[in-house]
Amino acid sequence: xxxxxxxxxxxxxxxxxxxxxxxxxxxxxxxxxxxxxxxxxxxxxxxxxxxxxxxxxxxxxxxxxxxxxxxxxxxxxxxxxxxxxxxxxxxxxxxxxxxxxxxxxxxxxxxxxxxxxxxxxxxxxxxxxxxxxxxxxxxxxxxxxxxxxxxxxxxxxxxxxxxxxxxxxxxxxxxxxxxxxxxxxxxxxxxxxxxxxxxxxxxxxxxxxxxxxxxxxxxxxxxxxxxxxxxxxxxxxxxxxxxxxxxxxxxxxxxxxxxxxxxxxxxxxxxxxxxxxxxxxxxxxxxxxxxxxxxxxxxxxxxxxxxxxxxxxxxxxxxxxxxxxxxxxxxxxxxxxxxxxxxxxxxxxxxxxxxxxxxxxxxxxxxxxxxxxxxxxxxxxxxxxxxxxxxxxxxxxxxxxxxxxxxxxxxxxxxxxxxxxxxxxxxxxxxxxxx
Amino acid sequence: xxxxxxxxxxxxxxxxxxxxxxxxxxxxxxxxxxxxxxxxxxxxxxxxxxxxxxxxxxxxxxxxxxxxxxxxxxxxxxxxxxxxxxxxxxxxxxxxxxxxxxxxxxxxxxxxxxxxxxxxxxxxxxxxxxxxxxxxxxxxxxxxxxxxxxxxxxxxxxxxxxxxxxxxxxxxxxxxxxxxxxxxxxxxxxxxxxxxxxxxxxxxxxxxxxxxxxxxxxxxxxxxxxxxxxxxxxxxxxxxxxxxxxxxxxxxxxxxxxxxxxxxxxxxxxxxxxxxxxxxxxxxxxxxxxxxxxxxxxxxxxxxxxxxxxxxxxxxxxxxxxxxxxxxxxxxxxxxxxxxxxxxxxxxxxxxxxxxxxxxxxxxxxxxxxxxxxxxxxxxxxxxxxxxxxxxxxxxxxxxxxxxxxxxxxxxxxxxxxxxxxxxxxxxxxxxxxxxxxxxxxxxxxxxxxxxxxxxxxxxxxxxxxxxxxxxxxxxxxx
Numbered sequence: 001x002x003x004x005x006x007x008x009x010x011x012x013x014x015x016x017x018x019x020x021x022x023x024x025x026x027x028x029x030x031x032x033x034x035x036x037x038x039x040x041x042x043x044x045x046x047x048x049x050x051x052x053x054x055x056x057x058x059x060x061x062x063x064x065x066x067x068x069x070x071x072x073x074x075x076x077x078x079x080x081x082x083x084x085x086x087x088x089x090x091x092x093x094x095x096x097x098x099x100x101x102x103x104x105x106x107x108x109x110x111x112x113x114x115x116x117x118x119x120x121x122x123x124x125x126x127x128x129x130x131x132x133x134x135x136x137x138x139x140x141x142x143x144x145x146x147x148x149x150x151x152x153x154x155x156x157x158x159x160x161x162x163x164x165x166x167x168x169x170x171x172x173x174x175x176x177x178x179x180x181x182x183x184x185x186x187x188x189x190x191x192x193x194x195x196x197x198x199x200x201x202x203x204x205x206x207x208x209x210x211x212x213x214x215x216x217x218x219x220x221x222x223x224x225x226x227x228x229x230x231x232x233x234x235x236x237x238x239x240x241x242x243x244x245x246x247x248x249x250x251x252x253x254x255x256x257x258x259x260x261x262x263x264x265x266x267x268x269x270x271x272x273x274x275x276x277x278x279x280x281x282x283x284x285x286x287x288x289x290x291x292x293x294x295x296x297x298x299x300x301x302x303x304x305x306x307x308x309x310x311x312x313x314x315x316x317x318x319x320x321x322x323x324x325x326x327x328x329x330x331x332x333x334x335x336x337x338x339x340x341x342x343x344x345x346x347x348x349x350x351x352x353x354x355x356x357x358x359x360x361x362x363x364x365x366x367x368x369x370x371x372x373x374x375x376x377x378x379x380x381x382x383x384x385x386x387x388x389x390x391x392x393x394x395x396x397x398x399x400x401x402x403x404x405x406x407x408x409x410x411x412x413x414x415x416x417x418x419x420x421x422x423x424x425x426x427x428x429x430x431x432x433x434x435x
Numbered sequence: 436x437x438x439x440x441x442x443x444x445x446x447x448x449x450x451x452x453x454x455x456x457x458x459x460x461x462x463x464x465x466x467x468x469x470x471x472x473x474x475x476x477x478x479x480x481x482x483x484x485x486x487x488x489x490x491x492x493x494x495x496x497x498x499x500x501x502x503x504x505x506x507x508x509x510x511x512x513x514x515x516x517x518x519x520x521x522x523x524x525x526x527x528x529x530x531x532x533x534x535x536x537x538x539x540x541x542x543x544x545x546x547x548x549x550x551x552x553x554x555x556x557x558x559x560x561x562x563x564x565x566x567x568x569x570x571x572x573x574x575x576x577x578x579x580x581x582x583x584x585x586x587x588x589x590x591x592x593x594x595x596x597x598x599x600x601x602x603x604x605x606x607x608x609x610x611x612x613x614x615x616x617x618x619x620x621x622x623x624x625x626x627x628x629x630x631x632x633x634x635x636x637x638x639x640x641x642x643x644x645x646x647x648x649x650x651x652x653x654x655x656x657x658x659x660x661x662x663x664x665x666x667x668x669x670x671x672x673x674x675x676x677x678x679x680x681x682x683x684x685x686x687x688x689x690x691x692x693x694x695x696x697x698x699x700x701x702x703x704x705x706x707x708x709x710x711x712x713x714x715x716x717x718x719x720x721x722x723x724x725x726x727x728x729x730x731x732x733x734x735x736x737x738x739x740x741x742x743x744x745x746x747x748x749x750x751x752x753x754x755x756x757x758x759x760x761x762x763x764x765x766x767x768x769x770x771x772x773x774x775x776x777x778x779x780x781x782x783x784x785x786x787x788x789x790x791x792x793x794x795x796x797x798x799x800x801x802x803x804x805x806x807x808x809x810x811x812x813x814x815x816x817x818x819x820x821x822x823x824x825x826x827x828x829x830x831x832x833x834x835x836x837x838x839x840x841x842x843x844x845x846x847x848x849x850x851x852x853x854x855x856x857x858x859x860x861x862x863x864x865x866x867x868x869x870x871x872x873x874x875x876x877x878x879x880x881x882x883x884x885x886x887x888x889x890x891x892x893x894x895x896x897x898x899x900x901x902x903x904x905x906x907x908x909x910x911x912x913x914x
Binding site: 001002003023024025026027028029030031032033034038039041042043044045049050053054057066068069072085086087088089090 | 467470472474475477478479481482483485496522523524540542543544545562564566585587588589713774775776777778779780781784785834835
């Protein structure tokens with residue numbers, strides 16, 4: 001569509017990139033149909049096309065962000081369903097990233113919002129702080145209901161509610177070092193230990209390491225890596241996000257140079273989408289552009305990597321799995337078939353819930369920042385999943401696991417936990433029905 | 436923005452009362468259902484006919500028929516123009532507002548109200564998307580037949596406004612042939628119902644008049660549509676030709692010999708390239724023109740019909756015949772075709788023409804279209820419903836270059852006039868909107884238009900409903 005930027009504006013590489021993205025949009029409106037917030041709220045301003053227009057208007061006029069624009073950009077889940085749907089190839093992800101940076105730089109949020117965001121950005125990316133915060137939250141949980149009734153404290157009340165009952169101690173899976181292949185060696189990978197996931201569900205990376213080493217893959221847990229930066233990236237806090245990216249790039253490049261890496265394995269698809277974008281995020285940094293692109297090329301979701309290993313077909317099990325494809329998996333990384341094929345080959349019966357393209361409402365910190373829309377989407381997702389009458393839910397992202405688990409009694413596991421079991425590991429504890 | 440197509444002058448009396456109007460609408464509508472700040476209004480300034488834009492005065496997003504009626508009653512009292520909007524996917528600018536207008540968007544009215552398999556009907560709110568109807572009844576073996584390429588997003592209300600078609604309308608007819616009843620709000624807020632669950636209703640066929648009236652006779656808030664049983668099987672087959680003329684004459688002979696497949700879609704070489712890049716459907720890339728022919732029914736029926744079509748295609752020099760090998764590939768073939776317009780955005784801006792010609796003229800019109808495009812120094816991609824002669828040349832241009840935009844618009848006008856002169860008409864399924872309004876006198880005599888305007892005025896004597904559209908601004912009766 002038509003754009004109106006001055007040559008001077010276009011000297012800013014971020015603006016130039018956004019202009020290129022906007023020029024591809026033909027305003028056909030297809031994206032509205034698969035946007036979870038448009039489907040929920042029925043207002044075009046809460047659709048990709050509406051947001052694209054709001055962003056275009058704001059950037060063209062070189063205007064600071066204002067409440068109207070921020071309201072509708074904040075409601076975006078960054079699920080990227082619009083990018084799967086868009087026939088024109090509009091890179092909404094990079095456009096909304098730019099808009100979020102612009103908002104962060106030009107708009108002063110109300111005090112409550114700033115507090116909530118600062119707490120999230122200061123706690124979630126750091127496993128030590130997060131574990132401590134969860135323990136404190138358990139103590140504060142009786143206050144949650146009362147807090148949720150006070151508008152100023154609502155988000156904090158929701159945070160308390162989300163804290164799980166049992167908080168596992170720090171997992172050995174996160175300890176730096178090399179886990180040698182248990183059978184004839186056929187590969188060498190690094191694993192992202194991550195930030196929130198090892199605190200909430202340490203079993204996921206433990207299962208991943210068990211499965212990979214059993215299959216003959218050496219797993220490196222490098223010293224010094226940390227949160228991928230997605231969380232602050234989605235808040236528009238670009239410097240923090242780039243610092244996280246640079247730190248991880250350094251660590252992984254070092255590991256790759258030291259002993260070679262076939263892949264950097266990621267077990268949370270939300271992180272995978274961001275790490276695969278490091279090459280783009282750091283494209284303007286001459287010291288990092290090339291290294292970051294190398295890291296992005298090495299980044300693989302665990303199911304993407306397992307699909308290259310030709311795992312043997314297993315005997316059918318009498319277990320029906322509803323596969324929930326995380327948005328960051330299907331839209332962000334376009335991995336749609338691999339997890340289901342792996343599960344089927346491992347002997348599970350796999351069912352696709354209806355409206356599989358719609359987000360469950362987790363979306364990073366969305367369930368805390370936009371609790372009402374998030375709750376509506378969760379209810380819709382759970383209804384569709386339960387309608388499959390499956391025994392268990394499998395998915396590839398910790399955010400979805402936490403979100404969906406608070407809405408249903410059906411057990412939910414990471415795909416790799418089921419695969420580890422199917423290929424010789426322990427049966428995941430206490431949540432599978434007896435076959 | 437080109438200024439060839441004028442909008443009505445905004446009413447000073449309405450613009451002067453803007454603040455009051457916004458406050459009154461805020462009283463009428465529930466919270467969250469009115470947009471009145473400039474920032475939020477800009478995204479509603481256009482639809483999929485992006486060359487023209489007008490920021491509206493306000494956008495109302497009612498949740499009920501009663502709220503639609505209350506807004507219309509208010510607007511008619513003060514002579515405020517109203518522009519209805521479904522999903523805003525119109526390619527002729529049917530939903531483009533004007534600066535003194537209140538947009539009434541139906542996007543919050545998106546519930547399926549009733550599915551009646553015994554009578555094979557579904558009753559839905561106007562903001563339900565076309566595909567949602569089929570999805571809601573698919574598990575029970577039914578579907579809603581008209582399938583505009585934008586069916587993923589476009590609403591049934593918009594389909595009724597434009598009497599939309601689609602690839603599968605060759606066999607099943609367009610919206611008007613599948614619409615049984617509507618609930619509609621008139622300009623003054625009166626709620627009426629037309630038709631019902633049966634095939635015919637007593638009295639004049641007002642439903643037929645309403646379908647395709649482009650939001651000028653009222654705002655449809657609910658529709659009852661006909662459901663059909665899904666066929667036993669269906670299969671798209673790709674026929675590649677070394678020239679567009681051969682493909683065109685093949686279509687004419689297929690239809691002329693009385694064979695009615697479900698769909699016959701045409702793509703020329705540029706369109707094939709665009710669609711393949713998006714969908715990877717396995718379209719042949721080494722041909723000049725492609726027909727997607729879909730047959731359906733039992734295996735024996737499909738085989739028999741295909742054999743007849745293949746025999747005809749061979750007489751017209753078909754170079755490649757490919758049957759889809761799986762349901763997944765069939766889905767990709769249609770995904771590519773239905774995304775053709777949007778996918779064109781990957782290579783250029785475009786305006787999408789929508790003229791219909793007699794099938795015998797298809798080859799001639801295709802050839803003349805290329806000549807017209809060449810004479811303006813532009814490029815074109817052709818992708819359209821060949822079986823019913825509904826052509827969609829996509830004129831490629833650069834919207835950021837005003838001269839290129841003016842050339843594209845002029846070329847489009849020439850092509851539409853060509854369709855009329857070849858015995859066809861200005862619109863197939865996208866409606867007149869703003870795009871083709873000033874060409875109406877090429878299609879009709881003034882006396883014809885006067886009769887149509889008299890019918891329109893019977894429903895909306897104040898001319899407040901979508902007033903800049905359909906009828907040329909000159910020659911209108913004084914309101």
